[in-house]
Every structure is written in C-alpha cells, then in structure tokens.
Amino acid sequence: MSENGHEHEHGHPHAEPKHETSPWAARIRAVEELLAEKGILTHEEVEAQIEYMEARSYENGARLVARAWTDPGFKELLLRDTKAACSQLGIDASGTVEFVTVENTPATHNLIVCTLCSCYPRAILGRPPDWYKSPAYRSRAVVEPRAVMREFGLEIPEDTSVSVHDSSADVRYLVLPMRPPGTEGMTEDELADLVTRDCLVGTAVPREPARV
Amino acid sequence: MIRPATAARFRPGDAVRVPNVEKKGHVRTPEYVKGKRGRVTGILGGFPDPESLAYGGAGLPEKPLYRVCFRQTDLWEGYAGPPGDTLHVDIYEHWLEPAIEES
Structure with missing residues (x-):
C-alpha cells in the first residue's frame, strides 16, 4: 500500500496537498480512506469532485x-x-x-x-x-x-x-x-x-x- | 420563487417573529434572530427540512423557505449605521410565527 493507500501520481496541481503533513491533511486522508474502505466513495469520485471544484472560479x-x-x-x-x-x-x-x-x-x-x-x-x-x-x-x-x-x-x-x-x-x-x-x-x-x-x-x- | 412551494402559510409583506426557543442539534436559524420581528419579502419555495437531513432523514415533508428582512436596529443594540440598513435571512416556515402589525 502506498502512502495514500492507492497509486495516484498523475501530476495534477492538487497532487501537492496529498503530501501535506498537517494534522488536518492527515485527518482528511484518514476520512477518505475510511469512506473508500467502506465502499461509500471511491478515490476516483473524490478526485472528480476536486477537479469539478478547481475548474470553477x-x-x-x-x-x-x-x-x-x-x-x-x-x-x-x-x-x-x-x-x-x-x-x-x-x-x-x-x-x-x-x-x-x-x-x-x-x-x-x-x-x-x-x-x-x-x-x-x-x-x-x-x-x-x-x-x-x-x-x-x-x-x-x-x-x-x-x-x-x-x-x-x-x-x-x-x-x-x-x-x-x-x-x-x-x-x-x-x-x-x-x-x-x-x-x-x-x-x-x-x-x-x-x-x-x-x-x-x-x-x-x-x-x-x-x-x- | 426558485423551487416549487409546498403550501405556504405566509405571504410577502407579512410581519413575522422568530420564536425564541432552544432546539438542540442542527438548526439553520441563526441565534441572533430568535425573538426578533421581521417581514417576509419573498417565498423561495419548498426545501427538504435540514433538521431531518442532518441526521440521515429524508427531509420530508419539505418546508417552505422564506426570505425574511430584519431592521439592523431591531437586531443589535447600538447598531452603528443608518436606520435603513437591513439584514436578510432565509428561514424555514416552522421557525416563523405571525407578529402583530406595528401601528
């Protein structure tokens, strides 16, 4: 298992926060992992939502x-x-x-x-x-x-x-x-x-x- | 109106008051308008009840949501601004009661 629980190196601008070490970032990663593990959300859905949000300004x-x-x-x-x-x-x-x-x-x-x-x-x-x-x-x-x-x-x-x-x-x-x-x-x-x-x-x- | 309304009790222009009651848990009515008088300026339509949605409920029946206008000088003692300044909050019907018209 990689650091994020999945391989996800596709070079988007939002790749960087994944390496943040703040307690908040760690907590978000933990929540994401739990949601994925329980089958409530997939990592792809999370990525898609981040992309949706970043396309807006x-x-x-x-x-x-x-x-x-x-x-x-x-x-x-x-x-x-x-x-x-x-x-x-x-x-x-x-x-x-x-x-x-x-x-x-x-x-x-x-x-x-x-x-x-x-x-x-x-x-x-x-x-x-x-x-x-x-x-x-x-x-x-x-x-x-x-x-x-x-x-x-x-x-x-x-x-x-x-x-x-x-x-x-x-x-x-x-x-x-x-x-x-x-x-x-x-x-x-x-x-x-x-x-x-x-x-x-x-x-x-x-x-x-x-x-x- | 931006969504179809369920049967709405109030009309634009109606004087209303926000009941000054405590309700534990997820409530979208800000504390600072509790017990205050305002006026309905519009009906936004019927929306799922957030007090049900927040706990996994279906939010049904939908609640009519109103635009309510308050005078800032009615909300805050010593408000620093002209008397025409207003504050607008969207309030669900079960958080409104009729107010006696001021003469």
Whole structure:
C-alpha cells in the first residue's frame, strides 16, 4: 500500500496537498480512506469532485456581471433565475443548490455572509476565500457590516442602505455590482476584468479603470 | 420563487417573529434572530427540512423557505449605521410565527 493507500501520481496541481503533513491533511486522508474502505466513495469520485471544484472560479461570476452590464435582458434573467443565466454562458450550475443574485443600486449595497458555516456559491465561483470562512468575518459581517467593509477599503455612504444576506439555509447568494462610470465603450471581456472575487461577495466594488 | 412551494402559510409583506426557543442539534436559524420581528419579502419555495437531513432523514415533508428582512436596529443594540440598513435571512416556515402589525 502506498502512502495514500492507492497509486495516484498523475501530476495534477492538487497532487501537492496529498503530501501535506498537517494534522488536518492527515485527518482528511484518514476520512477518505475510511469512506473508500467502506465502499461509500471511491478515490476516483473524490478526485472528480476536486477537479469539478478547481475548474470553477470567480471568473464565472465576473462573466455573468459583465454580460448583465451590457445586456438588459440577460440582467433580468440573472436576477430572476441565476441558474438559467449561468446556463446561457455555459456555466454548469445545474446541481441541486439554488442561487439568488442581488443587485447593488445607488440606494442599496449588498453584502453576503454565512454565519452558521461558510455557504458560498461554489458551483459558480469555486472555493470561498479563507477570510470568508473565518469566525471573525462570519460574526462581524452581520453586526457591523460597515466597519467590516471599511477594513476591506470600502466606505459605503450613509445615504446608501446596507443589506446583509446571511445565506445559512439552502440558497447561495451572489452580488451584481454596479457598473462603474468611465467604462462606456469597453468590451465585455474588459468589463469582466474589472470584477474581482470580492465584488461578488460585496466587500469590494468594481473600480473605474485607470486613465492612461 | 426558485423551487416549487409546498403550501405556504405566509405571504410577502407579512410581519413575522422568530420564536425564541432552544432546539438542540442542527438548526439553520441563526441565534441572533430568535425573538426578533421581521417581514417576509419573498417565498423561495419548498426545501427538504435540514433538521431531518442532518441526521440521515429524508427531509420530508419539505418546508417552505422564506426570505425574511430584519431592521439592523431591531437586531443589535447600538447598531452603528443608518436606520435603513437591513439584514436578510432565509428561514424555514416552522421557525416563523405571525407578529402583530406595528401601528
């Protein structure tokens, strides 16, 4: 028996964590081995799930936003049926998890958190950032959202309401940020480049492109 | 609505209160909204009951899941922000009861 209980040297980027020696990594390996031994999961299924997750990133969200900024019909669809909007862009979000997209406006800024664990629209955006899972963010984002956003460098004006969404049940939330001024005439790809991961959580907003 | 609803007791606009009760085990209703009043802003549909799923149950019957909006100033004493700031939580029907409308 090899170190991992099976031969699995296929050179993917996720091969590295298998050699991690932290207690957490050891525990995960032990759990995986037990699940495989009991016939509940195969190693291949675990690998397939890791590959599924690693194929996703916030760039999917950036594409949704850029299309919504340039196509009012698509924006309407994104806000009404996020799964259908994903499907139109070839993003596979067809699993059992449901999604809702909330729109930032001059009157309302949205911020997403999951206080109970770290629920996140993984099927669209991939894995959440580490800070999203931290007890500090999860507890403070609901109590003092404006202070938390300030620490991210985002000051929300007093005449804009802050809506915090605690996604601790069955629905995962994405923020549709406002299109920044000075972006007229930009292509959809250029617009997508303005949308960072944090813009989709609400701890940032897309910035006006720097003038050359 | 993003999933078909089972028969839903509440409608958007209804004033609701989250019962302030202790329930051991896996519960998706955050502690900080217990005993608080809010307003239903939408019905998300019927979802398997997580309090059954968490223990290997089938989650049936499905529970209607609501979007409930709370005023931040109702949730936290000394909330540091304007009175228009809100907090939205998705709450299953058995964690909601009707609240008397404020005049």
